[in-house]
Amino acid sequence: MKKLIFIFVLISLAFLAIFISSSKKDEEIKIAFVGALTGKYSVLGNAMVNGILLAFEEINYEIDGRKIAFVLKDDKQDEDLNKNIINNLIANNTKIVIGNVTSSMSKVSMSIINNYDDIFMISASSASNEFSKKDDNFFRVHVANNAQRFDSFTNYVIKNNFKKIYGIYDPYNETYAKDYLINFEKSLVSKGENKLLTYEKTDINLDLLVDNIKKKNPDLILICANSVDFARIIQYVRLKGITTPFASAEWARTPSFIENSGKASEGVIFNIDYDEKSSNPNYKEFVNKYVKKYGIPPSMYASKAYELSKIIIEILKVGDETEIKQNLLAKREFEGLQDKIIFDEYGDVIRKYYNFKVINGEFVRVDE
Incomplete structure (x- = not known):
């Protein structure tokens, strides 16, 4: 009798595991971009969106059977609007935020996000040193102003x-x-x-x-x-x-x-820290895809947004969106388009910088 009960419990647990797994796959992975999509800062924001969309389209907006629900939010460089956007995303159970375009708006977003342990934010452009050496859920692929x-x-x-x-x-x-x-x-x-x-x-x-x-x-x-x-x-x-x-x-x-x-x-x-004449095969392949899709070469911000999207995709294959910080820190090193992207314990990166000068209407790399 005890043996039958034990077998029944094992079978029940197995069915429960299958049900939970199946339910999880039915859930969408909610990811939001928050940044300037109109106004004078929109040059950066729209380039970033292009990079993000390209990365997600490559996987058909799906990771391990779960669909990615991606939304765009224009913060209009307005503090109150930005607060409302972040609060609404949290209420909608969004766990991953890509943004903001400017450090000033990222500061506003993080003033809210820092109150939650299970929300992750990553930026392709916010570089203020004010965010450095803080154990929070804000990571960057752009180097801090140290x-x-x-x-x-x-x-x-x-x-x-x-x-x-x-x-x-x-x-x-x-x-x-x-x-x-x-x-x-x-x-x-x-x-x-x-x-x-x-x-x-x-x-x-x-x-x-x-x-x-x-x-x-x-x-x-x-x-x-x-x-x-x-x-x-x-x-x-x-x-x-x-x-x-x-x-x-x-x-x-x-x-x-x-x-x-x-x-x-x-x-x-x-x-x-970006060279559009880079010979890295990863970068060349990305440029070809980008030009084919958008008809123009990618900017640094489109490239970095693509990089961070690829990192998010890679980490979501390891665990769900509530574990993204710890799983990212467990790996730390990722293959970038032009060089390796290595995060420190605070989510900041170190990348090599080069000097350029505009010569005959082009950005030309110059020696120190």
Whole structure:
């Protein structure tokens, strides 16, 4: 009798396991992109969406029998709207968020997400050092603005004898943009160089900006802003006869920057962890797929969004979406499009940076 009961229990447990497994496969994996899809930051957001969609289409929006339900949410760079979006996603039981486009909006999202242990957020662009060394559920495939990240950039600046540097940043994404200038300056000072002459904002009256630049007489103008604002500023400054070289954060390094600024873009220096002329076979294959689908070459942000989507897919094959952080940290090292992506215990990555200059309307890699 006891033996029959034992067999019955085993059979019941087996059926229960099959039922649970079957039920799990019927459930959708809910993934949301939250970021700027309209307005001046949409150049980044729409490129990221292109990369994400390409990655999910390759697996037909399905992982181990479970369908991926993917939604797009435009935060419009609006703090209150962004809060509502995140709260609604949580109420809808969404466990994976890709975003935001700007560090300022990522900060808003994480102020809510940090209250939940089972929600994971990963970004292709948020680089503020404010997120570094925090044991939370926010990961990035984009390098943080720490002083070490600027080594190759400041070496280039020193080698080219740029001593007086005029800083400009976007106050509407201050969490990233001002942080960029601060940590660039830290790297520079650590090598015995001077601090920046000033920290100016992109929303300053342009005639006043021109007057200030003439008074300060810098050797180099370093700007951290989106491609639209940078194009507007450099065109006006050049129109007023100022020939001071410009350097820029990777944020503005998009094809649209050269299109919008025209000849004014010539000579602009960028320091970036992305080379569109990379010979890596993974990257070449991705570019071919991207061009075939969208008819244009991918930007850095499309590429990084594709990379993080591939990482999500790989980790979801190991466990469900509530375990994504621990499963990702258990592996840590992933094959990227151009190099390996290695996460530290806080979800930050280290990648190699290169210096580029706009020459004849193209981004050309230059030596330190």
